[in-house]
Structures are given as structure tokens and as C-alpha cells.
Amino acid sequence: MSFSLIPKMLCPSLTDLTPERLQKAGVTFLMLDFDNTIVPYTTDVPTPEMEAWLARMQCSEIGLCVVSNSHKSRVVEFCGARGIPCITYARKPFSKGILQCRDKFSLDLSHAALAGDQIYTDVLGANCAGTVSILVRPIHLHTIWLRLRHVAELPFIFIGKRSAKL
Template sequence: MLNLLIPRLQVATIYDIDLDGLAASGIRGIITDLDNTLVGARDPDATPELIDWLENVKRRGFQVVIVSNNNLARVQAFASPIRVPFIHSARKPTNAAFRKALQLMKLRAEEACVIGDQMMTDVLGGNRMGLFTILVTPISPQDEGFFTKAVNRRLERAALYWMRK
């Protein structure tokens, strides 16, 4: 079970991801979390840096889908202006939203990666589906919701402790 919490790659930010390396390994699609992965949890809009990164990703031939546990209003308000398809209320780490994202991109699991800031949702869900998982450092952990702080981050710390042993 603990192996399912280990990402294939860990980076500080999305900007540190080697896109050429992903493409060389056969990755053609990116499933990404929103809050604390692309922008801070309370940031309503994409930053100019993020918009440039997304344009670069698309120019390189990657497809992108945002998969978020957040509600429709939050995800739609963020994703629509930057024209990125999205799945809201995803219930990660369950498989349904990951499957739906793969269907939207018309890709198999081995052709996509998941980028997220949480081991208990993004990494666990992605690994269970056979996706290449990338864990980023949360952008603004002080703005995380109660459940993330009280439950997920505590479970992550416990898992990391046991993995180090």
C-alpha cells in the first residue's frame, strides 16, 4: 500500500518538470490538480507564468486536463478563461475522474501523467491507475482547507515516516 503513495518524480514546481523527458518516455497527456499545484488555493486566476507554461505544454503536443476535488464554480472560473478542459468534484483518489480525463484526451494510462501536490489524492489515485505521477511542493499550504491540513497532510507525514524507516 505504501508504494502507491510514492510518486515517480518529485519536483518543487510544475516549472521544474522536464517536458522533453516526459515526451521521450511516451507521455502525451497531463492530468493536473488545480489548487496548490497550478496556483495557490485562494488564487482565482492563472498567473502570466502559468499561462506561458500551459502554452508551451500545448505547443509541445501535450494535452492537458485539470482534475480537481474542488467545486464547479471554483474550477470553471479558473479553467474556462485559459481554455483548459476540467473535471470538478473529482473525488480523488477514486478512479472515475482519472478515467474520464483519459477518455477526454483519448489516451491510455501509460501515455499520461498526473501532477499534484498531495500524496493521498493525486499520487495515490494516479498510481492506482498506472499513470506516471509527479508530486509538487504545495504553493500555499497555509491556505489549504481543514480536511487537507487535518487529515491528508498528517497521513502523508506518517507515510513518509514509515517509508524512511
């Protein structure tokens, strides 16, 4: 467990992560951020590509759980409609939601990963909890604040690209 803003893995999009790629990295369970990782903040409707990816992952040997800071019912409704377990009020970058997921599924966090679009919540939370952090490109940077946050994350993304294992 380390206080680090450097992602262990980088991926252009969540849909570029394959079960084979995760298994090669020793990952057997994938925790997913929700907003701007699976769907944009502005909609609850995933792209057909994302729907197909979720279905493929559910048919694989990789376990899935959405771990979201959101407290909105849309996360629970989205996950419930697809049979994906979820944990809301995760409080990332604190480890609360990640540890809840660990306990719920009896996980060894060294064989689990958290994929999300933010360095300061998803990557930091995963690294502090002792699980693999996977940074994916945000789906949509629709506000100035999201764009500014992304600019502030660029140095860590650059370092992550140089040192990432996948």
C-alpha cells in the same frame, strides 16, 4: 495499477516540468490538479510564471486536462478562459475523474501522468488508475491542516525521492 502512496516522479514546482522531460519519460498527456498545484486555494490568479508555463504546455505536443476534486465554478471558469479542458468532481483518490479523462481523450494511461500536490489524493489516485504520478510541492501551505498533512506525507516523499525515475 497499485495501491501505492509513493510518487513515480517528483518535481519542485509544476513550472519545472517541461514537455521534453515528460516526453523523455514517455508521457504524452498530463492531467493536472488545480488547487495548490496551479493556483493557491486562496486565489484564482496564477503567477506570470504559471501563465507562461500553461501557454508553453498548450503549444507543446503534451495534451492537458485539469482533473480536480473541486466542485466550484472557479475551476471551470479558469480553465475555460485558457482553453484547457477540465473535469471536476474527480473524487481522487478514486479513479472516477482519471477514467473520465481517459475516456474523453482515448488515452493509454501508461503514457499519461497526473501532477498534483497531495500524496493521499493525487498520487494515490494516479497510482491506482495505472498512470504516472507526479508529486509537486504545494504552492502555499497556508493553514495548520495543510502543514500537518504535508508532515504526514514526508515519509512517502522521502521514499519517492530515492526511487523516482525523474
